[in-house]
Amino acid sequence: MYKYDKIDQTIINERVDQYRDQIRRYLAKELTDDEFRPLRLQNGLYIQRHAPMLRIAVPYGLLSSTQLRKLGDITKKYDKGYGHFSTRQNLQLNWPKLEDTPDILAELATVEMHAVQTSGNCIRNITTDQFAGVAPDEIIDPRAVAEIMRQWSTFHPEFALLPRKFKIAVSGTRQDRAIVQVHDIGLEFYKDTLGKMAIKVWVGGGLGRTPILGTVIREHLEWQYILTYCEAIIRVYNLHGRRDNAFKARIKILVKALGIDEFRRQVDAEWVHLKDGPNTITEAELARVAKHFEPMPYESLPDTDASFDAAISNNPAFAAWTKRCVHPHKQPGYRAVTLSLKPHGHPPGDITCEQMHVVANLADQYSFGELRSSHEQNLILADVKLSDLYAVWEKARAAGLATPNIGLLTDIICCPGGDFCSLANAKSIPIAEAIQTQFDNLDYLHDIGDIELNISGCMNACGHHHVGHIGILGVDKDGSEWYQVTIGGKQGNDASLGTVIGPSFSANEMPGVVQKLIDVYIQQRTDEERFIDTVRRIGVDPFKTHVYAK
Numbered sequence: 279m280y281k282y283d284k285i286d287q288t289i290i291n292e293r294v295d296q297y298r299d300q301i302r303r304y305l306a307k308e309l310t311d312d313e314f315r316p317l318r319l320q321n322g323l324y325i326q327r328h329a330p331m332l333r334i335a336v337p338y339g340l341l342s343s344t345q346l347r348k349l350g351d352i353t354k355k356y357d358k359g360y361g362h363f364s365t366r367q368n369l370q371l372n373w374p375k376l377e378d379t380p381d382i383l384a385e386l387a388t389v390e391m392h393a394v395q396t397s398g399n400c401i402r403n404i405t406t407d408q409f410a411g412v413a414p415d416e417i418i419d420p421r422a423v424a425e426i427m428r429q430w431s432t433f434h435p436e437f438a439l440l441p442r443k444f445k446i447a448v449s450g451t452r453q454d455r456a457i458v459q460v461h462d463i464g465l466e467f468y469k470d471t472l473g474k475m476a477i478k479v480w481v482g483g484g485l486g487r488t489p490i491l492g493t494v495i496r497e498h499l500e501w502q503y504i505l506t507y508c509e510a511i512i513r514v515y516n517l518h519g520r521r522d523n524a525f526k527a528r529i530k531i532l533v534k535a536l537g538i539d540e541f542r543r544q545v546d547a548e549w550v551h552l553k554d555g556p557n558t559i560t561e562a563e564l565a566r567v568a569k570h571f572e573p574m575p576y577e578s579l580p581d582t583d584a585s586f587d588a589a590i591s592n593n594p595a596f597a598a599w600t601k602r603c604v605h606p607h608k609q610p611g612y613r614a615v616t617l618s619l620k621p622h623g624h625p626p627g628d629i630t631c632e633q634m635h636v637v638a639n640l641a642d643q644y645s646f647g648e649l650r651s652s653h654e655q656n657l658i659l660a661d662v663k664l665s666d667l668y669a670v671w672e673k674a675r676a677a678g679l680a681t682p683n684i685g686l687l688t689d690i691i692c693c694p695g696g697d698f699c700s701l702a703n704a705k706s707i708p709i710a711e712a713i714q715t716q717f718d719n720l721d722y723l724h725d726i727g728d729i730e731l732n733i734s735g736c737m738n739a740c741g742h743h744h745v746g747h748i749g750i751l752g753v754d755k756d757g758s759e760w761y762q763v764t765i766g767g768k769q770g771n772d773a774s775l776g777t778v779i780g781p782s783f784s785a786n787e788m789p790g791v792v793q794k795l796i797d798v799y800i801q802q803r804t805d806e807e808r809f810i811d812t813v814r815r816i817g818v819d820p821f822k823t824h825v826y827a828k
Contacts, residue, residue: 279340279648280425280570282390289433290387293394297321298380305377320400320438322393323379327700332371332379333396334386338406338424338448339367339651343638346649348389350634356382361634363619363627365691365742366403366445367651368396372698394432399440401431401512405447407455408652411571412660414608418450418467418475422568423504426559430505437512441519442527444512445484457653457769459483459492460745462515462529463508467501475501481511481541482533485739489775490530493538495545501564505557510549514541574646574661579611583664598720599671599682607660613667615645615659616652617674618681618689622714625707626692627655636677644670653742654691656684686723687731687796688714691742695735695752696759702735704752704759709733709788716789726796729809730769745769747810748795749776750788761788765795765821766813779822794825 282290297317304314318324322333334349349369353361356378362370374382386392396403404424411419427446431437437444449456450467458464464480477499483492499507515529518536533541590597605614617637620626629637637657641649644666645659652658657679662670674680683689690713693699695706710733717723732746743749749764761783764776783791796809798821803812813821 279342280337280567287387287390290390290392290394293321293392294380294383294387297383301377301380316398319398320394321379321383322396323376324397325700326372326698327696327702328698329373330376330379331698332374332382332393333364334369334371334391334393335396335403336367336369336391336651337428338404338410338421339408339653340421341649341651342389343641343647343649345389345391346634346641347638348385348391350631350638352382352385353634354631359632360628360630362625362694363629363651363655363657365653365655365693365740367405367408367653368403369651370694372694397443399442399444400438401434401440401444401446404428404431405445405456405461405653407449407451408650408654408658409455409605409614409660410450410650411573412607412609412612412614413451413455414606415452416450416608417452417469419571420448420450420465420467421571422564423465423467423501423559424448425567425570426563427505427508430557437516440512440516441521442524442529444515444529446508454769454771454773457742457745457773459773460485460489460742460769461492463511464492465504470498477501477504479507479511482530482538484528484530485742485744486528487525487737488528488531489739489744490534491773491775492530493533495538495542502559503553505559506552506555507545507549509557510545510552513548514544518544573609574648576609576612576661577663579663579665581610581664583611586664586667589668595675595682596668596671598724599675599680600667601724602682602684602686603680604667609661611664613662613664615662615667615670615674616684617657617659617679618683619656619679620683620689620714621678621681622688622718623711625694626690626710629657633677633679636673636679640670640673654689656689682720683723685728685730687717687726687729687792688723689730690714691730691732691746693733693735693740695733695741699735699740701738702752703737703754704735704761705785706733706735706741706750706752709750709752709761709785712785712789713792716793726800727808730767731792732767742769743767744775745773746776747808747813748792753782755782759785761785763791763795763825765818766810768810777818779818780826791825795821798824 447461466478470476479496480492650658696702734741734743735752745767767776
């Protein structure tokens with residue numbers, strides 16, 4: 279993974295000192311709330327319903343064991359002993375004290391971490407596939423370019439006050455797992471007819487109040503120009519994006535208003551002045567950064583292991599975990615492992631300080647000291663030997679990190695909702711926990727098969743409910759919490775937005791509503807058909823009829 283040089287470290291240290299003085303002045307009442315607000319947002323600090331929330335950046339979801347161990351220590355010392363992984367692969371602290379936040383940032387700086395640009399109207403954390411670099415279907419590992427983009431976008435003076443927040447995702451695999459189509463800019467890496475790295479550029483995607491799938495603005499972009507082309511896009515957005523209405527300020531609204539052809543024309547006109555400028559990436563710069571992402575020191579191993587096969591045969595629990603939580607790897611003899619942060623009865627994405635230390639130790643012992651976070655709010659050990667899987671399972675299970683539900687109904691994506699967020703219309707976590715309780719039988723979950731359920735507490739859609747096979751949105755109804763349900767959303771190459779099935783439901787009704795949706799699927803499915811396939815084949819009406827039947 280990328281390592282700071284002296285300049286990187288100096289910049290982050292100076293930012294900590296600057297922020298410490300800003301906090302001092304605010305607590306001394308030398309800064310008003312309005313003056314302090316943009317300063318705290320630039321450092322990832324929100325004021326939530328009950329306490330501040332600090333969002334810590336995890337660039338493209340990649341962490342070292344040292345960093346995770348430090349995060350565990352911070353949650354124990356400055357918070358309530360746990361953290362929450364978000365759908366942007368970052369970690370959030372829900373209970374820090376305002377006066378402690380400079381010390382937290384100072385500790386983060388000692389392990390090359392920060393909270394810069396995790397909030398505010400700027401370019402946010404760039405996300406990617408959690409299996410980048412190890413996925414068998416990977417065409418190009420996009421992490422080196424993602425790192426170059428991170429360096430380019432961090433502290434970019436021209437883009438420090440955009441009309442609204444700006445999100446970029448990159449993917450280099452045949453199957454998109456980074457949901458590039460729902461980002462302000464989505465970058466799809468591939469090899470062109472000459473075998474050279476090229477990029478398909480999507481623009482104008484986004485969820486929230488007005489969900490829109492992105493549109494391809496450029497089918498073939500030479501990789502050298504990714505910074506200058508993105509800069510041209512963001513300049514056009516910065517110039518014309520709405521600033522008079524926050525609900526219409528995202529780039530998706532501008533692209534829709536102008537039309538993709540006119541938007542492309544304006545971007546190309548801007549790009550003329552940037553294309554071959556200083557931000558053109560050189561071969562030497564790409565090679566310099568790519569060295570940080572070279573393949574791990576893998577051993578030459580067969581892709582079978584007798585002890586693993588025996589454990590699968592003799593231990594049904596291990597076999598079930600392997601089926602759901604172990605993933606193919608491009609290197610023979612290795613696998614990627616997802617550690618579930620979705621045990622039944624617990625808030626999705628939460629992890630205790632003790633569990634962070636367990637995962638850090640597992641990464642050190644079994645996965646070259648690195649791990650990843652996913653936008654599904656789980657953690658991944660990307661490089662585990664086949665022969666080590668049983669040992670990893672035993673240790674993960676002892677720590678409550680081996681629930682075999684990855685890709686199943688209870689692998690719920692869920693924002694913090696009304697329990698924490700001051701923007702939320704309704705609670706999310708209790709709904710997730712009630713659904714987990716309703717579907718607590720693992721055999722039944724495995725029979726249902728692959729299904730994605732996403733929950734958001736408000737229209738900001740931090741839980742990505744629009745692209746869930748089943749999406750749940752918290753809404754305010756005369757001061758009460760109600761929940762709107764969509765079905766048919768999907769991430770991936772054939773991404774789609776869900777369709778609202780009808781009027782909203784009370785919190786108490788939600789587990790039964792999900793059960794009725796599953797009942798229709800089980801009755802109507804064909805062999806090998808997933809929930810989303812059945813919805814697409816028979817449409818929404820049969821589900822709606824059954825859910826609202828008297």
